[in-house]
Amino acid sequence: xxxxxxxxxxxxxxxxxxxxxxxxxxxxxxxxxxxxxxxxxxxxxxxxxxxxxxxxxxxxxxxxxxxxxxxxxxxxxxxxxxxxxxxxxxxxxxxxxxxxxxxxxxxxxxxxxxxxxxxxxxxxxxxxxxxxxxxxxxxxxxxxxxxxxxxxxxxxxxxxxxxxxxxxxxxxxxxxxxxxxxxxxxxxxxxxxxxxxxxxxxxxxxxxxxxxxxxxxxxxxxxxxxxxxxxxxxxxxxxxxxxx
Amino acid sequence: xxxxxxxxxxxxxxxxxxxxxxxxxxxxxxxxxxxxxxxxxxxxxxxxxxxxxxxxxxxxxxxxxxxxxxxxxxxxxxxxxxxxxxxxxxxxxxxxxxxxxxxxxxxxxxxxxxxxxxxxxxxxxxxxxxxxxxxxxxxxxxxxxxxxxxxxxxxxxxxxxxxxxxxxxxxxxxxxxxxxxxxxxxxxxxxxxxxxxxxxxxxxxxxxxxxxxxxxxxxxxxxxxxxxxxxxxxxxxxxxxxxxxxxxxxxxxxxxxxxxxxxxxxxxxxxxxxxxxxxxxxxxxxxxxxxxxxxxxxxxxxxx
Numbered sequence: 001x002x003x004x005x006x007x008x009x010x011x012x013x014x015x016x017x018x019x020x021x022x023x024x025x026x027x028x029x030x031x032x033x034x035x036x037x038x039x040x041x042x043x044x045x046x047x048x049x050x051x052x053x054x055x056x057x058x059x060x061x062x063x064x065x066x067x068x069x070x071x072x073x074x075x076x077x078x079x080x081x082x083x084x085x086x087x088x089x090x091x092x093x094x095x096x097x098x099x100x101x102x103x104x105x106x107x108x109x110x111x112x113x114x115x116x117x118x119x120x121x122x123x124x125x126x127x128x129x130x131x132x133x134x135x136x137x138x139x140x141x142x143x144x145x146x147x148x149x150x151x152x153x154x155x156x157x158x159x160x161x162x163x164x165x166x167x168x169x170x171x172x173x174x175x176x177x178x179x180x181x182x183x184x185x186x187x188x189x190x191x192x193x194x195x196x197x198x199x200x201x202x203x204x205x206x207x208x209x210x211x212x213x214x215x216x217x218x219x220x221x222x223x224x225x226x227x228x229x230x231x232x233x234x235x236x237x238x239x240x241x242x243x244x
Numbered sequence: 245x246x247x248x249x250x251x252x253x254x255x256x257x258x259x260x261x262x263x264x265x266x267x268x269x270x271x272x273x274x275x276x277x278x279x280x281x282x283x284x285x286x287x288x289x290x291x292x293x294x295x296x297x298x299x300x301x302x303x304x305x306x307x308x309x310x311x312x313x314x315x316x317x318x319x320x321x322x323x324x325x326x327x328x329x330x331x332x333x334x335x336x337x338x339x340x341x342x343x344x345x346x347x348x349x350x351x352x353x354x355x356x357x358x359x360x361x362x363x364x365x366x367x368x369x370x371x372x373x374x375x376x377x378x379x380x381x382x383x384x385x386x387x388x389x390x391x392x393x394x395x396x397x398x399x400x401x402x403x404x405x406x407x408x409x410x411x412x413x414x415x416x417x418x419x420x421x422x423x424x425x426x427x428x429x430x431x432x433x434x435x436x437x438x439x440x441x442x443x444x445x446x447x448x449x450x451x452x453x454x455x456x457x458x459x460x461x462x463x464x465x466x467x468x469x470x471x472x473x474x475x476x477x478x479x480x481x482x483x484x485x486x487x488x489x490x491x492x493x494x495x496x497x498x499x500x501x502x503x504x505x506x507x508x509x510x511x512x513x514x515x516x517x518x519x520x521x522x523x524x525x526x527x528x529x530x531x532x533x534x535x536x537x538x539x540x541x542x543x544x545x546x547x548x
Contacts, residue, residue, distance in 0.1 A: 049456070051547050075460040079457075089456065090453075102453075110246075
C-alpha cells in the first residue's frame with residue numbers, strides 16, 4: 001500500500017530529514033512510527049500526503065508513484081488519504097457537522113448522502129448528537145475525535161496520523177488508538193507516528209523506529225514493546241512524552 | 245448536476261453570509277465600488293441626455309435660399325416647385341420680394357426710407373424645410389450644396405454650425421467617458437482584488453485545511469469568486485441608486501429650464517438596458533478582480 005524505496009528528503013535549508021529510507025507497509029496493516037523528534041517521522045508522513053516531495057527515490061502510495069502526481073492532481077491524490085493531526089486542524093467558525101462534511105463536499109457527494117455519512121462517522125468516534133456544536137465547545141479529546149471522523153468520513157484506504165495523542169492524557173490516548181484499531185479492522189491501512197511509550201506498550205502492533213532519517217528498528221506485530229525497552233533511545237523518548 | 249448546483253448555491257450563499265458578518269467593511273467596499281461605477285453611469289446619462297436634447301434641434305433648422313436678382317416671380321415659383329420634389333424636402337415656402345418688402349416695411353419702421361428706394365432691393369426667398377428623416381447635419385450639408393448648385397440660387401443659409409460644434413464637444417466628452425470608465429473599471433478590479441487578498445490572508449488556516457483534505461484549486465477559489473461577484477453586484481446596485489438619486493435631484497430644475505425655452509424636454513434616467521449593463525459590468529469586474537487575486541494568492545498557500 002505504501003512503499004518507500006531509497007527515499008531521500010533534503011529541505012532547502014540543507015537539513016536532511018530522510019536519508020536512504022526504505023519501508024513497505026502492506027494494505028490493511030496498522031503500523032506505529034516511532035523515534036524522537038527530528039528522526040524524520042513528520043517528514044515521512046508529509047511525503048505520503050504530498051505536502052512535501054521526495055528529493056530522491058521512489059514512493060508508491062496506493063499504487064501511485066508520487067513523483068508522477070502533478071500539482072493539479074495533488075487534491076485528488078490526497079482524497080484517498082485520511083489525515084489526523086496533533087492540533088486537529090478543525091475550522092473553528094464551523095459546526096462539527098460542517099467540519100466532518102468538508103471532505104465529502106469537496107468530493108461532490110450529494111447533500112442527503114453527506115448527512116448520512118457524517119452521522120455515521122461521528123457515531124464511530126462516539127460523538128453522535130454533537131453535530132451542531134462548534135469545536136471550542138468540545139474537549140481536546142473530543143476535538144481530536146472530530147478530526148478522526150473527518151479523516152475517515154470519505155472512507156479513504158489509508159489513514160495517517162501525526163502524534164494524534166500528543167495533547168491527550170493516557171486514558172484519552174487509548175480511546176483514540178482504539179478508534180484507529182477499529183478502522184484497521186475493517187481494512188484501512190493505518191500509520192500512526194507517535195513517541196507515546198504508554199501507547200506502544202498497550203498496542204503490540206508493528207513498530208517502525210526511525211533514527212537519523214532511516215529505519216533503525218522494525219518490530220513486527222505481536223511482540224510487546226516492553227521486551228525491547230533496553231534501548232536507551234526509547235527511554236529518552238519516553239521521558240519526553242511524560243513532560244509534554 | 246443537482247448536487248453541483250446545490251454546492252454552488254451553498255457556496256454563494258455562504259459567501260454572502262460571510263460578507264454580512266463584516267457589515268461595516270462590506271458596506272464600505274460596496275460603497276466605494278458603487279461610487280466608482282456611478283461616475284461613468286452619470287457621465288453616460290449626461291451625454292445621452294445632451295444628445296437627445298440637441299437631436300431635436302437639427303429638426304428646427306430651415307434652409308433659407310436667396311435667389312439671384314433679377315429672377316422673375318414665375319421663375320422663383322418654378323424653382324420652389326423643383327426643390328419641393330426632392331425626397332429630403334418636406335416643404336418650400338416662397339417669400340416673394342414684394343411680400344418680403346411689405347413685411348420689412350411693417351416690422352422695421354424704416355417705411356419712409358424704403359419708399360425713397362426706386363426699386364425693391366430684396367431678392368425672392370425660399371424657406372426650405374427638410375424632411376424629418378433627413379435632418380442629420382451631413383444630410384443638411386448635402387442638401388445645401390445641391391441647392392447652391394442651382395442656377396437661380398444666390399446664397400443658401402444653413403445655421404447648423406453651432407449644432408456641429410456641440411456635437412463635436414459631445415463626441416469629445418464621450419471619448420473622455422470611455423477613458424474614465426476604463427480607469428474606474430480598473431479601479432473597481434483593484435478594490436475587489438485587494439479586498440479578496442485580505443480575505444484570503446485572514447482565512448489562511450481554512451484554506452490550508454481545505455487543501456489538506458483534498459480541495460482542488462477551483463474548490464478553494466470558489467467562495468472568493470462568489471464574494472467578488474457579490475461585491476460587484478452590490479456595487480452595481482449602489483451605483484444605480486446613486487445615479488437615480490442624481491437624476492431625481494436634477495429632473496425638476498431641468499424640466500423648469502426646458503420650460504423656459506418653451507420645450508417639454510424631460511431628463512431621462514437609466515433605461516433597462518443601461519441598468520443591465522451597470523449591474524452586469526459590476527458583476528464581471530467583481531468576478532475578474534477576485535479571480536486575479538485568488539489565482540495569485542491562493543497558489544502561495546500550501547499546507548506545511
